[in-house]
Amino acid sequence: MSESAEQTFPVDDDLGVALLLADAADKISLARFRALDLEISTKPDLTPVSDADLAVEDELRALLSGLRPDDAVHGEERADSGDSSRRWVIDPIDGTKNYVRGVPVWATLIALMDGPDVVAAVVSAPALGRRWWAGLGRGAWLRVVGGHAAPLHVSAVADLADASLSCSSLGGWYDLGLGERFVALSRQIWRTRGFGDFWSYMLVAEGAVDLAAEPDLELHDMAACSLVVTEAGGRFSNLNGEDGPVGRSAVASNGLLHEAVLAHFS
Known part of the structure; x- marks a missing residue:
């Protein structure tokens, strides 16, 4: 995979779609991060949800309705849609408690599942300037803002x-x-x-x-x-x-x- 691999996936590639969704999510979430007029409410499980969470999920669902109209969608904030074995799984802002307090450790999580298997995934943390992605059988990658994509490898610690x-x-x-x-x-x-x-x-x-x-x-x-x-x-x-x-x-x-x-x- 080349240095610019993140940009080379065509939009008809599932990982390419996931990366496009992450770009759209980052634009919304960063624009609302630390906004003085950020609207925050409490869900029935007593966890917070912001207007940014809702806006990100709504935008990604709208994009998927055009790019992948036959796929199902499961998100944190909205009801599930579709009944396909191919299902997009979205957490619009993972780390909402951090987000609403101005702590930059939060991310949008996007995955595509085909049956029980996750086949494409992106984790985008724009306030940290980091994005991770992976495709089933294609390895995992990290790009830090201003840098090139680099392959990921777990540690070798055995004790x-x-x-x-x-x-x-x-x-x-x-x-x-x-x-x-x-x-x-x-x-x-x-x-x-x-x-x-x-x-x-x-x-x-x-x-x-x-x-x-x-x-x-x-x-x-x-x-x-x-x-x-x-x-x-x-x-x-x-x-x-x-x-x-x-x-x-x-x-x-x-x-x-x-x-x-x-x-x-x-």
Whole structure:
């Protein structure tokens, strides 16, 4: 893949469509980031949603209706549409709590699933100046603003005592009765940091950290991230060891450490 690979996918290529959608999302989300008139409301699950979340998802759905009219769409903020086995999975702004507080760690997650398989994915974090993407069997890639596309590879760390773990809030583990097990795991690991959300998984794909885990997620949180991790050579499963963006939990690793982590929750 060439240095300008991100720009060379034709629009009739599924990954090309995903990248085009990410461009459209970035324009909306960046324009509203830290806007003084940003509108924020609370969803029934008590999580925040901004006018930017809604605007991004609506724009991507509109684009897909023209580019991929026969495909289904699953998004975080709107009702599912279509019944095709090909399904676009969209998280318009992953990290909304960061977004509404002016913290630049947020991203748009876009994935295409064909049946149970994720076949194309983009994770775009414009406020960080970073975009990751992957195609099934085509590898995973990162472009930092101003730079060229570079292939991603997970780390080669093979011992938990040497590993770096990224996680979300500790409270979520305790809410599900897994807090003590998570703490026990963290005590065997060299370093634990709460980068959180999509960034944990992208850092695994980059080889910057070796493990990431979260106890309570939705499909739109995981689909895009899972393909980037696995195409970078890693493994992505739930806490029961089922591979892919399935269930309500996630463990991402370089593959070498995966079974050791799962053993803590079995």
